Amino acid sequence: MLEDKFGRRFHYLRLSITDVCNFKCDYCLPDGYTCDSDRDFLSLREIQTLVKGFAALGTSKVRVTGGEPSLRKDLPAIIATCANTQGIEHVAMTTNGYKLESDIQKWVDAGLDSLNISIDSLDPRMFQSITGHDKLTSILTGIDKALALGVKVKVNAVLLKQYNSSELNQFLNWVKKTPISFRLIELMQTGDNQAFFKKNHVSGLPIKAQLLEQGWSQLIRDKAAGPAQEFYHPDFAGRIGLIMPYSKDFCNTCNRLRVSATGKLHLCLFADQGLDIRPALQQEDSQVLETQLHGLLGDKEATHWLQDGYTGGTKHLAMLGG
Known part of the structure; x- marks a missing residue:
């Protein structure tokens, strides 16, 4: 089992398959995607070796991320590779x-x-x-299709003071009728958004207090769940989640590791740099990868230090899909 020196176990792999994104969200890529790095993204065979190695070490959940993962034409084959790997019980995607x-x-x-x-x-x-695209109606139709196919759907909204801070009731009305988990995410400071962060950061703690006052109850997190604190209410079809990276002890329950689209292991979203594991992937030998992962995990720190204004090597969230 992958376990760090703080006793945290890693059941969850976030796998970026591209850093390209076609949206221009103000808090992430306000000027659109710029190619400023190597775009030799992981091949399907490398992904197969990667997922097999992580699964052998106890990882049971893989989330495929980007950039925007649907921009890769072989996305269905990547999903199938993850789903057909022994030990992987859940394949998710962020889009x-x-x-x-x-x-x-x-x-x-x-x-x-x-x-x-x-x-x-x-x-x-x-x-x-916010995004630069008039796609909301199409996306909502797609969510209805996904729910009809039995897909578990979570919807993420970044809390933004100047944009959507007045929409909480509208979000709640949607969740009342729709069986989704709607998660409100605190804006995180990155290397490229510091001025935007100062103008738009909103704490999720007052929203949590409001939910509890209105009769919402907090769920117990699953071992492979993400970082959200999730709440349910008997009168609502869906749930509300809060992701508050600036809250006390946020990193205590960290259960996930990240691999970039070019084969770098990131022990934290805000680590100084990625650690190159691609040579092990190119050998197509998952046991070599497993040995390397055990060695590298000793460098994982106790916290991301975001609360101290530290953003590490993360210039924008599209680099690793959050």
Whole structure:
């Protein structure tokens, strides 16, 4: 089992398959994607070796991320590779939803179990203002299709003071009728968004207090769950989640490791740099990878230090899919 020196076990792999994204979200890529690094992304065979190695060490969940993962034409084959690996029990994906309506059936047929979709506003005009795309109606239709196919759906909204801070009631009304988990994420400071962060960061703690006052109850997290504190209410079809990376002890329950689209292991989203594991992947020998992972995990720190204004090597969230 992959375990660090603080006793944290890693059941969850976040695998980026591209850093390219076609959206221009103000908090991430306001000027759009710029190619400023090697774009020799992991091949399907390398991904197979990677997932096999992680699974042998106790990882049971793989989340495919980007950039925007649907921009890779071999996405269904990547999903199938993960789903057919012994030991992997759950295959998830994070997407901006651009191809959701047209491609959800192909992803499900390949073995996808759950989806995280970014929707930062339910107002079509505000959605277009944030992302640069008039796609909200299509994405909502895609969510309905995914739910009808039995896919577990989570929707992510980054809390933004100047954009969506007044939409909480609209979000709650949607969750009342729709069986999704709607997660509100505190804006995180990165190397490229410091001025934007200062203007727009909103704490999730007052929202948590409001939910508890209104009769919501907190769920117990599964061992392979993400970092959200999730809440349920008997009168609502869906749930509300809060991801608050600036809250006390946020990193105590860390259970996930990240691998970039070019084969770098990131022990934390805000680590100084990625650790190169691609030579082991190119050998197509998962046991070599397993040995290397055990050695590298000793460098994982207790916290991300975000609370001290530290952003590490993360210039923007599209680098590793969050």
